[in-house]
Amino acid sequence: MAILEVKNLSISFGGLRAVDDFNITIEKGRLYGLIGPNGAGKTTVFNLLTGVYKPSEGIITLDGQNITGKKTIDINRAGIARTFQNIRLFKELTVLDNVKVGLHNHKQYGTLTGILRLPKFHKTEKAMNQEALELLKVFGLENEADTLASNLPYGKQRKLEIARALATKPKLLLLDEPAAGMNPNETQELMDTIRFVRKHFDMTILLIEHDMKLVSGICEELTVLNFGHVLCQGKTTDVLNNPEVIKAYLGE
Numbered sequence: 001m002a003i004l005e006v007k008n009l010s011i012s013f014g015g016l017r018a019v020d021d022f023n024i025t026i027e028k029g030r031l032y033g034l035i036g037p038n039g040a041g042k043t044t045v046f047n048l049l050t051g052v053y054k055p056s057e058g059i060i061t062l063d064g065q066n067i068t069g070k071k072t073i074d075i076n077r078a079g080i081a082r083t084f085q086n087i088r089l090f091k092e093l094t095v096l097d098n099v100k101v102g103l104h105n106h107k108q109y110g111t112l113t114g115i116l117r118l119p120k121f122h123k124t125e126k127a128m129n130q131e132a133l134e135l136l137k138v139f140g141l142e143n144e145a146d147t148l149a150s151n152l153p154y155g156k157q158r159k160l161e162i163a164r165a166l167a168t169k170p171k172l173l174l175l176d177e178p179a180a181g182m183n184p185n186e187t188q189e190l191m192d193t194i195r196f197v198r199k200h201f202d203m204t205i206l207l208i209e210h211d212m213k214l215v216s217g218i219c220e221e222l223t224v225l226n227f228g229h230v231l232c233q234g235k236t237t238d239v240l241n242n243p244e245v246i247k248a249y250l251g252e
Contacts, residue, residue, distance in 0.1 A: 003028040003204045004172055008238070009058030018044045020228045022058070026172070031198055032206045033219035037168045037248055040225040043085070046174055051075040063171055079171030083161045085180050085208075091150035095141055095160055098149050099132040102167025132167065138200065139160050139193070140164050155186040159193060165200060173197070175188060175207035179214050187211060191218055218242060224248065 002025050009022040019041045026032055034042050047053045049060060049070035059069045068076050072113040081102075087103045088198055090098050136142045139159045144152060149160060158178060165173060178194070191214055197203050209215050215222065215236070224231040226248045232239050 001028050002026065003063055003069060004049075004206075005059075005061040007050070007058065009045070009055050011044065011048060011053055011056050018228050019048065019055075019225075020248045022225075022228075022230060024223055024230075024233070026204060026206060028171075028204050029202060030196070030204060031218055031220050033215045034206060034208050034225065035210070035215060035222055036225035036231070039227075041228040042225055043176060044228075045225070046082060046176055046208065049075075049174065050080055056138075076168055076170075080174065081168045081170035081172075083158075083163035083165055083178060084175035085177040087154075087157050087161050089149040089157060089164070091148065091159055094145065095147050096129070096132050096145040097150055097153065097159055097230060098164050099135055099167050101126045102127050102164040103131060119215045121162075135163050135167055138196075143233070145195065154181060155189060158182075158186075158190065162193065162197065166197070166203075171204065173203050173205045175205065175209075177210065178206050179209060179211045187214055190214070194218055212240070 004024070004026040005023045006022060009019060011019050022045060029199070034045065036042055041183065044053065048055050051070055054069045058068070059066065061077055062080060065078055067080075070078070077227075086155070090101060111224070133142055133145060136145055139162070139230065141156060141160060141163065144156065149157065152160060175194070179190055182190060187194050193205070195218060197204055207219070220237050222231045222236050223235065223238060224245050231248055232242050232245050
């Protein structure tokens with residue numbers, strides 16, 4: 001069953017067609033990669049899927065719901081969460097509070113209840129603390145719950161960002177260059193983390209990545225973008241051995 005269907009997605013900036021007629025179908029529970037040379041339009045696709053940009057043309061359907069052109073918060077509530085190439089944590093908040101930010105997307109009390117600290121506020125906050133701690137345990141971060149996010153080592157910051165994204169209870173998780181800035185040991189640990197997230201949360205994942213070892217190691221299917229156009233789609237091994245894909249990366 002398709003969790004995401006994208007048809008004829010396009011956007012222009014001035015006279016530049018940054019993404020042109022992009023199509024992809026992502027099946028539930030699968031792990032897909034979106035690759036291509038720098039400037040190919042990969043992050044622009046993520047920005048279209050998450051409501052940062054509104055498409056000039058095309059349709060985005062998530063689990064049967066048309067989310068085309070909706071606001072970022074509404075798309076997140078519908079079930080798409082993302083991480084960023086440059087980690088975007090609330091670095092002056094604790095590890096626990098970073099995860100609770102994601103949980104607040106589904107909070108069960110109103111603004112007045114929060115301001116007045118009514119009983120429902122305390123009950124909900126206690127439940128969120130427990131839920132956040134359980135999520136941190138999944139990533140081995142429970143002992144750093146009271147640590148400021150800025151004081152975590154880089155690899156753990158990446159894990160925290162993924163944990164916060166999962167706190168929003170997504171159907172589809174978008175990872176934008178999760179291995180950026182990592183050494184080989186950190187990249188291997190990240191691969192294990194992504195596999196674990198997929199299995200433990202029954203999560204569907206689409207990732208952008210330049211590290212071909214990571215891509216070939218975990219992605220089942222790939223879409224290759226080049227100058228905003230889909231160059232190739234298919235099974236990972238077939239795509240990586242495609243002469244047109246090799247040419248796009250390495251030249252003639």
